[in-house]
Amino acid sequence: MSDDNICPKCGSPLADPTETQSGRKLQRCSTGSWNPQTKKNEGCDYIKWLQVEPKILDESCPKCGAPLVLAITRFGKKMKKCSTSSWDAVAKKAIGCDFIEWINGTTEPLDEICPKCGSKLVLYTTANGKKMKKCSTSGWDKEKKVATGCPHVEWLPTNYSKSTTDGEEFLPPEE
Ligand SMILES: [Zn+2]
Ligand SMILES: [Zn+2]
Ligand SMILES: [Zn+2]
Numbered sequence: 550m551s552d553d554n555i556c557p558k559c560g561s562p563l564a565d566p567t568e569t570q571s572g573r574k575l576q577r578c579s580t581g582s583w584n585p586q587t588k589k590n591e592g593c594d595y596i597k598w599l600q601v602e603p604k605i606l607d608e609s610c611p612k613c614g615a616p617l618v619l620a621i622t623r624f625g626k627k628m629k630k631c632s633t634s635s636w637d638a639v640a641k642k643a644i645g646c647d648f649i650e651w652i653n654g655t656t657e658p659l660d661e662i663c664p665k666c667g668s669k670l671v672l673y674t675t676a677n678g679k680k681m682k683k684c685s686t687s688g689w690d691k692e693k694k695v696a697t698g699c700p701h702v703e704w705l706p707t708n709y710s711k712s713t714t715d716g717e718e719f720l721p722p723e724e
Contacts, residue, residue: 557595563577564578566599573621574599574601577595578595605617615631618630626652628650651676654676656673658685659682663685670682670683670685679704681705686699
């Protein structure tokens with residue numbers, strides 16, 4: 550076992566890497582654990598954030614034609630960006646192609662009827678993993694910046710899906 554797998558706080562081995570709901574990877578100290586009841590870490594609270602390898606997508610950049618990659622920010626937001634872009638740590642500026650497209654969430658059709666207007670509902674998952682049921686006739690007018698269509702929205706608890714929260718929102722910030 551390399552030093553990489555030893556907790557610098559207490560010397561215990563680190564646990565296996567786990568993935569958070571938003572796709573970030575971390576390794577906890579094996580003596581520490583997350584208590585969902587108290588929403589506190591128990592035992593050693595050391596957490597090592599792992600670099601998430603950007604996933605190369607089967608899409609090309611509309612600006613320069615290079616492949617796009619899927620990147621996840623430290624706040625768990627997802628975006629597509631050009632694989633030729635990178636960060637110049639010395640000059641403190643981005644270099645390469647500057648194409649970025651934020652991924653704003655996904656919609657899935659539901660077999661449920663809107664109580665307000667009788668249209669179908671859709672399940673909407675926001676970019677940071679929150680879920681709501683909303684009316685399929687609803688939309689957003691980008692020019693006027695107003696919601697259009699039926700306003701019915703029903704927010705779902707974050708643990709709506711089978712996966713349970715691992716307390717990601719309570720973790721210390723990434724270094
Ligand atoms: Zn430790
Ligand atoms: Zn590009
Ligand atoms: Zn409706």
